[in-house]
Amino acid sequence: MVRSIASRIRAIPPSGIRRLFDLAQGVEGIISLGIGDPVPAFDTPEFIKEAAKKALDAGYSAYSPNLGFLELRELISTKYKQEYGLDYTVDEICVTCGAGEALYLACQALLDPGDEVIIPDPSFLTYPPQVSFAGGVPIPVPVYEENEFAITVEDIQENLTPKTKMIILNFPSNPTGAVMQASDLKGIADLALDHDLFILSDECYEKLVYDDAKNTCMASLGVQDRTIVVNSFSKTFSMTGWRVGYALANKEIINAMMIIHQMNAVAANSAAQMGCIAGMKNEGALEQFLNTMLTEFDSRRKLLVNGLNFIEGIHCLMPKGAFYAFPNIKGTGMTSAEFSEFMITQAKIVMVPGNVFGAHGEGYVRASFVASSEQIKEALERIKACARNIK
Numbered sequence: 001m002v003r004s005i006a007s008r009i010r011a012i013p014p015s016g017i018r019r020l021f022d023l024a025q026g027v028e029g030i031i032s033l034g035i036g037d038p039v040p041a042f043d044t045p046e047f048i049k050e051a052a053k054k055a056l057d058a059g060y061s062a063y064s065p066n067l068g069f070l071e072l073r074e075l076i077s078t079k080y081k082q083e084y085g086l087d088y089t090v091d092e093i094c095v096t097c098g099a100g101e102a103l104y105l106a107c108q109a110l111l112d113p114g115d116e117v118i119i120p121d122p123s124f125l126t127y128p129p130q131v132s133f134a135g136g137v138p139i140p141v142p143v144y145e146e147n148e149f150a151i152t153v154e155d156i157q158e159n160l161t162p163k164t165k166m167i168i169l170n171f172p173s174n175p176t177g178a179v180m181q182a183s184d185l186k187g188i189a190d191l192a193l194d195h196d197l198f199i200l201s202d203e204c205y206e207k208l209v210y211d212d213a214k215n216t217c218m219a220s221l222g223v224q225d226r227t228i229v230v231n232s233f234s235k236t237f238s239m240t241g242w243r244v245g246y247a248l249a250n251k252e253i254i255n256a257m258m259i260i261h262q263m264n265a266v267a268a269n270s271a272a273q274m275g276c277i278a279g280m281k282n283e284g285a286l287e288q289f290l291n292t293m294l295t296e297f298d299s300r301r302k303l304l305v306n307g308l309n310f311i312e313g314i315h316c317l318m319p320k321g322a323f324y325a326f327p328n329i330k331g332t333g334m335t336s337a338e339f340s341e342f343m344i345t346q347a348k349i350v351m352v353p354g355n356v357f358g359a360h361g362e363g364y365v366r367a368s369f370v371a372s373s374e375q376i377k378e379a380l381e382r383i384k385a386c387a388r389n390i391k
């Protein structure tokens with residue numbers, strides 16, 4: 001018998017991001033536009049940290065219930081009622097170790113080997129492996145800059161087969177910053193109804209929207225019973241390292257997800273959940289925190305995108321959500337990987353090659369605007385100077 005790592009893991013290609021960060025490692029004066037974490041810019045609100053510390057002192061060192069503390073699930077249920085008019089009972093909510101675990105649980109709970117899953121391309125890089133881990137088959141469906149990176153019903157339809165079981169959606173999107181209109185999402189909801197498909201809707205950038213953009217909760221479009229809504233405290237509450245997210249779905253799906261969850265994580269971190277409870281209860285303070293963060297990200301977004309649009313060979317749509325710009329670099333004549341490597345070695349600026357997020361991300365890079373305005377200004381100067389040297 002040959003000892004080896006499981007073939008399903010060996011089949012996952014090495015992360016393009018890791019190579020990039022290896023290249024950037026230890027380079028003095030490097031500015032990273034590569035990160036997807038709000039915490040360096042905005043630490044978790046103090047009152048949330050205090051609540052978690054107090055919880056530890058009060059003995060919250062034990063496991064929580066598998067689905068998460070009841071009070072937290074009650075608060076989540078109220079939020080969905082108030083904000084989207086949706087009714088979820090507390091046993092239709094599972095608190096998880098970040099949205100990442102919720103995505104994993106949903107794929108494991110719903111996919112049989114060979115089931116096909118429609119995934120926008122480009123999109124968050126964990127979706128295809130999550131589907132593959134469950135034995136499913138990722139079916140990338142291109143999204144186009146001309147269409148502001150929205151996924152269309154027609155493109156989904158073209159890729160449907162009798163094996164299609166689920167559609168993964170992520171708006172506001174990582175990496176494109178796209179936010180889809182409710183009317184367009186409604187078309188996808190109707191398609192899911194017609195073809196008896198599940199929808200896995202990752203809405204973890206829900207609150208990070210700009211201008212007149214608005215998050216639409218997929219479940220509110222007449223498909224609550226077939227939709228798994230995934231959300232997270234990571235981005236909205238700036239709590240990435242605390243590892244708390246959640247899923248909302250019908251009881252049958254949540255029960256299936258819970259079986260896997262209790263055999264693995266058991267429950268999300270107890271003290272961290274207590275912090276989340278404090279966050280959700282203190283609506284006024286949270287709103288203030290969010291407004292400050294949003295105002296700042298909005299101004300960094302405009303600074304970055306307007307600056308990029310002045311650089312030869314680059315043009316960039318103004319993203320409507322999340323904290324990522326997705327500039328088109330095709331005019332430089334370089335591939336995404338060549339451009340990223342060139343910018344790291346010549347300009348000391350980290351940007352993630354777009355093809356890391358799917359084959360149709362080729363010709364783009366992801367530049368995040370969680371970096372400070374000063375860093376963004378400096379990054380733009382350096383990119384501009386280097387872009388001139390691209391032959």
Ligand SMILES: Cc1ncc(COP(=O)(O)O)c(C=O)c1O
Pocket residue numbers: 036097098099100101124170173174202204231232233234240243244245
């Ligand atoms: C689209 C998307 N979904 C899920 C996650 C994972 O979030 P969490 O920290 O809640 O696991 C991320 C993190 O970057 C993300 O961008």
